[in-house]
Amino acid sequence: MAAPYELIYYVGVPGRGEHIRLALEEAGAEYTDTASLPMDKCREFVTSYLTPGPGNPPYYAPPLFKHGDLVISQTSNILMYLGSKLGLAGANQNDEYRVNALALTALDGLSNEVHDSHHPIAVELYYEDQREESKRRCQEWIKTRLPKHLGYWERALASDEGGNWLLGKTFTYADLVLFQCLDGCKFAFPKAMSQAKESGKYNRVFRLWEDVKARPNVAAYLASEKRQKYDWGIYRYYPDNDVLAE
Numbered sequence: 001m002a003a004p005y006e007l008i009y010y011v012g013v014p015g016r017g018e019h020i021r022l023a024l025e026e027a028g029a030e031y032t033d034t035a036s037l038p039m040d041k042c043r044e045f046v047t048s049y050l051t052p053g054p055g056n057p058p059y060y061a062p063p064l065f066k067h068g069d070l071v072i073s074q075t076s077n078i079l080m081y082l083g084s085k086l087g088l089a090g091a092n093q094n095d096e097y098r099v100n101a102l103a104l105t106a107l108d109g110l111s112n113e114v115h116d117s118h119h120p121i122a123v124e125l126y127y128e129d130q131r132e133e134s135k136r137r138c139q140e141w142i143k144t145r146l147p148k149h150l151g152y153w154e155r156a157l158a159s160d161e162g163g164n165w166l167l168g169k170t171f172t173y174a175d176l177v178l179f180q181c182l183d184g185c186k187f188a189f190p191k192a193m194s195q196a197k198e199s200g201k202y203n204r205v206f207r208l209w210e211d212v213k214a215r216p217n218v219a220a221y222l223a224s225e226k227r228q229k230y231d232w233g234i235y236r237y238y239p240d241n242d243v244l245a246e
């Protein structure tokens, strides 16, 4: 019997684990998910992987992914491992590296930067203790970084090869990562994202969000109870931070 796919991540928000869930769901793969555990049990289980064990360097942070004897960390590393197994890493030689680069770029700009926008001074401090800095950072981020990122993705989607995906006609997990990043930004910054959409400058980007959302397996997953709500994770809605680009 084939080893099961096991996602190890905190319960309560989609978080970084969501990128892995979306790839598994899109492919219709069976997997277990620690998000089905009660909050305290889940935290205890996840934390048990973060302490050193025999023969292993400890894992720094979730998401983690277990497949048989292998346990790996880092969202994009897990996606790269799964991509070829699930048929979501492209069809041509070296596509897996292109797809990985696209996923890393989306995670850098539209996930990690967004996380830092509500924790600009220190991850360990509460948002409330860095509220003013967070507001200032969001104003600047929305004015300069958001258009830079959206502009990049618009260019990336203007493929000569035809098709509406990042690799033209070939759908890959990079499209899912970009979808999830855009979806989170829409939650965190509804005003700025509406303004960006209405500007008409990023039509390909917003079409990708619609197209991924409409894929049958993704749509069924998003409508299911397995899809957790945004709250305290990477994508947070703070009215002070929800500003227009001017």
Ligand SMILES: N[C@@H](CCC(=O)N[C@@H](CS)C(=O)NCC(=O)O)C(=O)O
Residues within 6 Å of the ligand: 015, 016, 017, 061, 062, 063, 073, 074, 075, 076, 123
């Ligand atoms: N680059 C890593 C980041 C992992 C990460 O930051 N995980 C969060 C939960 S989503 C965490 O527990 N971070 C603890 C910390 O950074 O101190 C990845 O993409 O997997």
